[in-house]
Amino acid sequence: MLFSEQNFRRRGEFSGSIEVVCGSMFSGKTEELIRRLKRAQIAKLNVEIFKPRTDTRYHESAVVSHDLNSINSTPVDSASAILLLGTNTQVVGIDEAQFFDNELPEVCNKLAMKGIRVIVAGLDMDFTGKPFGPMPALMAIAEHVTKVNAVCVCCGNPALYSYRTVADENTVLLGEKESYEPRCRACYNIGKG
Numbered sequence: 448m449l450f451s452e453q454n455f456r457r458r459g460e461f462s463g464s465i466e467v468v469c470g471s472m473f474s475g476k477t478e479e480l481i482r483r484l485k486r487a488q489i490a491k492l493n494v495e496i497f498k499p500r501t502d503t504r505y506h507e508s509a510v511v512s513h514d515l516n517s518i519n520s521t522p523v524d525s526a527s528a529i530l531l532l533g534t535n536t537q538v539v540g541i542d543e544a545q546f547f548d549n550e551l552p553e554v555c556n557k558l559a560m561k562g563i564r565v566i567v568a569g570l571d572m573d574f575t576g577k578p579f580g581p582m583p584a585l586m587a588i589a590e591h592v593t594k595v596n597a598v599c600v601c602c603g604n605p606a607l608y609s610y611r612t613v614a615d616e617n618t619v620l621l622g623e624k625e626s627y628e629p630r631c632r633a634c635y636n637i638g639k640g
């Protein structure tokens with residue numbers, strides 16, 4: 448079921464909140480983030496979007512999904528830089544949250560306490576299946592957590608893992624289908640041998 452804003456934003460009431468969209472690679476996190484942000488822009492809210500400067504896969508500045516849907520964003524070097532946004536901002540979007548430093552949950556909390564709706568997308572697990580960066584702490588303080596699934600490339604079941612197909616043990620390795628496959632629990636663990 449599509450996430451719906453109608454039940455938690457009432458005109459004139461405090462509206463600050465944190466939403467997290469998480470899942471494996473190719474699960475539709477960025478598409479869902481863009482969908483929510485474009486709806487906020489249609490509603491004529493002031494929207495600002497951020498991503499880590501290191502994420503240059505598709506574009507230097509824009510947030511871009513695997514299907515090449517995109518929305519303009521500001522690349523930043525650290526979570527605290529997000530606090531330098533304009534004073535009229537009503538909605539903040541953040542993509543690739545797993546790459547941010549551990550200040551990100553507190554930054555999101557501060558924004559929400561200023562009445563801003565904060566929507567964050569990121570990988571919940573790295574390629575080893577461990578929680579990724581600030582994502583678990585963000586999920587703990589969020590009002591709304593949406594977990595989306597990809598399709599397992601081996602068997603077609605819902606995929607929650609990002610299986611790395613190249614020999615590189617570094618946690619951070621930017622990539623796409625040449626380096627990662629979304630896999631279900633069974634196929635991920637068979638692959639790990």
Ligand SMILES: Nc1ncnc2c1ncn2[C@@H]1O[C@H](COP(=O)(O)OP(=O)(O)O)[C@@H](O)[C@H]1O
Binds near residue numbers: 471475476513597629
């Ligand atoms: N195995 C797969 N499972 C689901 N979607 C896939 C798969 N491979 C490619 N895609 C494409 O990826 C899109 C999701 O892209 P995106 O929102 O950028 O995902 P994420 O940000 O979670 O990596 C899907 O709409 C689909 O067209």
Ligand SMILES: Cc1cn([C@H]2C[C@H](O)[C@@H](COP(=O)(O)O)O2)c(=O)[nH]c1=O
Binds near residue numbers: 472504570609618623
């Ligand atoms: C699992 C995993 C992924 N990455 C990288 C690979 C991509 O550049 C991004 C994820 O992008 P997506 O929008 O979710 O498809 O993260 C990584 O560096 N380390 C990992 O363990």
Ligand SMILES: [Zn+2]
Binds near residue numbers: 601
């Ligand atoms: Zn599978």
